[in-house]
Amino acid sequence: xxxxxxxxxxxxxxxxxxxxxxxxxxxxxxxxxxxxxxxxxxxxxxxxxxxxxxxxxxxxxxxxxxxxxxxxxxxxxxxxxxxxxxxxxxxxxxxxxxxxxxxxxxxxxxxxxxxxxxxxxxx
Amino acid sequence: xxxxxxxxxxxxxxxxxxxxxxxxxxxxxxxxxxxxxxxxxxxxxxxxxxxxxxxxxxxxxxxxxxxxxxxxxxxxxxxxxxxxxxxxxxxxxxxxxxxxxxxxxxxxxxxxxxxxxxxxxxxxxxxxxxxxxxxxxxxxxxxxxxxxxxxxxxxxxxxxxxxxxxxxxxxxxxxxxxxxxxxxxxxxxxxxxxxxxxxxxxxxxxxxxxxxxxxxxxxxxxxxxxxxxxxxxxxxxxxxxxxxxxxxxxxxxxxxxxxxxxxxxxxxxxxxxxxxxxxxxxxxxxxxxxxxxxxxxxxxxxxxxxxxxxxxxxxxxxxxxxxxxxxxxxxxxxxxxxxxxxxxxxxxxxxxxxxxxxxxxxxxxxxxxxxxxxxxxxxxxxxxxxxxxxxxxxxxxxxxxxxxxxxxxxxxxxxxxxxxxxxxxxxxxxxxxxxxxxxxxxxxxxxxxxxxxxxxxxxxxxxxxxxxxxxxxxxxxxxxxxxxxxxxxxxxxxxxxxxxxxxxxxxxxxxxxxxxxxxxxxxxxxxxxxx
Numbered sequence: 001x002x003x004x005x006x007x008x009x010x011x012x013x014x015x016x017x018x019x020x021x022x023x024x025x026x027x028x029x030x031x032x033x034x035x036x037x038x039x040x041x042x043x044x045x046x047x048x049x050x051x052x053x054x055x056x057x058x059x060x061x062x063x064x065x066x067x068x069x070x071x072x073x074x075x076x077x078x079x080x081x082x083x084x085x086x087x088x089x090x091x092x093x094x095x096x097x098x099x100x101x102x103x104x105x106x107x108x109x110x111x112x113x114x115x116x117x118x119x120x121x122x123x
Numbered sequence: 124x125x126x127x128x129x130x131x132x133x134x135x136x137x138x139x140x141x142x143x144x145x146x147x148x149x150x151x152x153x154x155x156x157x158x159x160x161x162x163x164x165x166x167x168x169x170x171x172x173x174x175x176x177x178x179x180x181x182x183x184x185x186x187x188x189x190x191x192x193x194x195x196x197x198x199x200x201x202x203x204x205x206x207x208x209x210x211x212x213x214x215x216x217x218x219x220x221x222x223x224x225x226x227x228x229x230x231x232x233x234x235x236x237x238x239x240x241x242x243x244x245x246x247x248x249x250x251x252x253x254x255x256x257x258x259x260x261x262x263x264x265x266x267x268x269x270x271x272x273x274x275x276x277x278x279x280x281x282x283x284x285x286x287x288x289x290x291x292x293x294x295x296x297x298x299x300x301x302x303x304x305x306x307x308x309x310x311x312x313x314x315x316x317x318x319x320x321x322x323x324x325x326x327x328x329x330x331x332x333x334x335x336x337x338x339x340x341x342x343x344x345x346x347x348x349x350x351x352x353x354x355x356x357x358x359x360x361x362x363x364x365x366x367x368x369x370x371x372x373x374x375x376x377x378x379x380x381x382x383x384x385x386x387x388x389x390x391x392x393x394x395x396x397x398x399x400x401x402x403x404x405x406x407x408x409x410x411x412x413x414x415x416x417x418x419x420x421x422x423x424x425x426x427x428x429x430x431x432x433x434x435x436x437x438x439x440x441x442x443x444x445x446x447x448x449x450x451x452x453x454x455x456x457x458x459x460x461x462x463x464x465x466x467x468x469x470x471x472x473x474x475x476x477x478x479x480x481x482x483x484x485x486x487x488x489x490x491x492x493x494x495x496x497x498x499x500x501x502x503x504x505x506x507x508x509x510x511x512x513x514x515x516x517x518x519x520x521x522x523x524x525x526x527x528x529x530x531x532x533x534x535x536x537x538x539x540x541x542x543x544x545x546x547x548x549x550x551x552x553x554x555x556x557x558x559x560x561x562x563x564x565x566x567x568x569x570x571x572x573x574x575x576x577x578x579x580x581x582x583x584x585x586x587x588x589x590x591x592x593x594x595x596x597x598x599x600x601x602x603x604x605x606x607x608x609x610x611x612x613x614x615x616x617x618x619x620x621x622x623x624x625x626x627x628x629x630x631x632x633x634x635x636x637x638x639x640x641x642x643x644x645x646x647x648x649x650x651x652x653x654x
Binding site for chain 1: 443446447448450451452454477488499
């Protein structure tokens with residue numbers, strides 16, 4: 001089972017925290033600081049899951065999701081957001097789930113693992 | 124010098140037929156135009172009294188100013204001449220003291236001879252008949268009939284006619300002063316930038332500022348009443364006000380309306396704006412004569428208030444990412460081995476502190492969402508017992524107090540936003556802990572009964588004094604700040620708790636006795652839907 005997670009988050013400290021936590025939980029991680037970088041990594045590395053911050057420079061979460069849906073095998077997206085109505089944004093872009101900031105790291109690992117399992121079952 | 128008799132003088136006192144006609148014409152004139160009245164009066168005086176020069180002078184403190192002089196032989200008017208008080212103090216005093224100053228021989232008369240060199244001799248004046256024009260108890264002007272030539276004996280009839288003409292000028296001056304004052308007042312009201320309406324005792328608009336007129340005229344109805352029919356006023360809660368409760372109507376009945384905030388809407392133009400309304404009855408003595416209402420556009424204040432709330436909201440949202448980082452690293456570090464006791468305590472403190480920032484941030488987000496009118500509840504069909512249990516488990520008070528939860532025998536199904544309801548219960552628990560001693564009991568009961576579900580949180584703390592009770596649910600109110608376990612806060616917990624409960628169609632109430640504790644109770648409608 002592939003466990004490559006792409007973290008698209010513009011805040012480097014949060015990105016590092018998420019990356020460290022997921023690596024500790026045995027996952028592989030690639031990181032992107034904006035939507036465009038993330039899109040390139042999706043094409044290049046074909047991650048099993050994208051952990052997506054909705055508010056990013058250059059290309060935001062909504063634009064990124066729209067571009068990803070046009071790919072052959074779009075990876076599932078898990079939304080990370082500091083905005084209200086996380087569930088609505090997740091639904092709007094067709095994400096498989098959401099994490100509202102501030103989340104704690106146990107919840108992060110639990111949610112990401114569940115999404116990965118489902119993604120692998122589908123694949 | 125020879126005195127000219129009536130019958131010998133070329134400008135005889137007019138015959139009775141001419142007199143009647145001249146006076147009648149004068150009486151029928153519109154006297155509100157003071158300048159026209161003066162001209163008509165001097166012409167009439169020249170004819171009636173039979174003089175070559177007839178004039179009206181304004182009496183000021185230190186001079187006389189000629190407002191109109193009619194020269195009969197030249198058939199023309201002039202004005203603007205000045206006579207200073209300093210040049211003729213006796214004359215000045217005399218004209219103010221007499222009902223009429225009859226100077227048969229003006230050049231020798233003790234009252235007028237001061238005028239000889241500067242006035243009488245150069246103009247060839249031999250006799251004067253000056254009649255004061257009274258206004259408001261003082262002599263404000265004089266009507267002068269001046270005979271060119273030698274001395275002249277003034278008759279009683281001439282004095283009477285002169286008196287009548289002076290009265291006419293006085294009345295005209297009063298009317299014109301009144302009209303000028305009314306006009307000035309009209310212009311003042313019209314120039315007020317606020318929307319000003321003056322209504323009579325029947326509620327008809329009798330005066331309005333230009334801004335108010337413009338706003339009303341845009342409604343386009345045929346009558347003013349039609350125009351009002353398409354206007355709406357709402358209060359802060361969005362309730363439509365009946366016409367009889369509009370500020371001016373209330374003031375018309377005798378009430379004073381002070382600075383109430385209302386929303387004005389036009390169904391014709393779609394225009395909507397926030398107004399601050401002030402209105403007061405117009406009383407003459409004890410009798411109500413209508414009302415004056417002032418509406419001030421407060422769009423700018425509302426905008427600034429909105430900007431402030433948007434800023435608070437943005438700030439609270441911005442706290443979310445750094446809070447996640449601090450909390451997350453503290454949690455990660457706590458999992459590392461070989462921590463000494465001090466390091467463990469430090470990390471636990473960091474976790475607690477970030478938890479507090481998170482709690483404040485979330486409260487601020489809810490507060491701003493409520494005040495910006497955009498809180499959205501994520502409603503689910505849930506058992507309230509689960510929510511209360513989660514709140515009890517998460518409550519820091521569970522470590523410091525004897526928190527005991529007694530669930531209901533019946534299922535307590537509610538339709539609620541689980542996270543927000545958990546926060547409400549959590550707030551009640553931490554509030555109970557804040558105002559009671561560590562170790563004392565906090566009892567939580569849950570009852571489902573009669574279509575309602577009730578959660579009560581009871582403490583044995585200091586209770587709430589009678590003075591504080593009415594303010595418990597006010598935003599930013601903190602009763603007993605500095606109580607035994609007061610861990611700080613900004614006083615919005617209970618305010619938010621009640622707002623959230625009420626948005627669920629429920630109520631939040633309390634009973635309290637100072638010295639023996641408080642019980643807060645959330646009541647929610649029982650969920651009809653079967654699980």
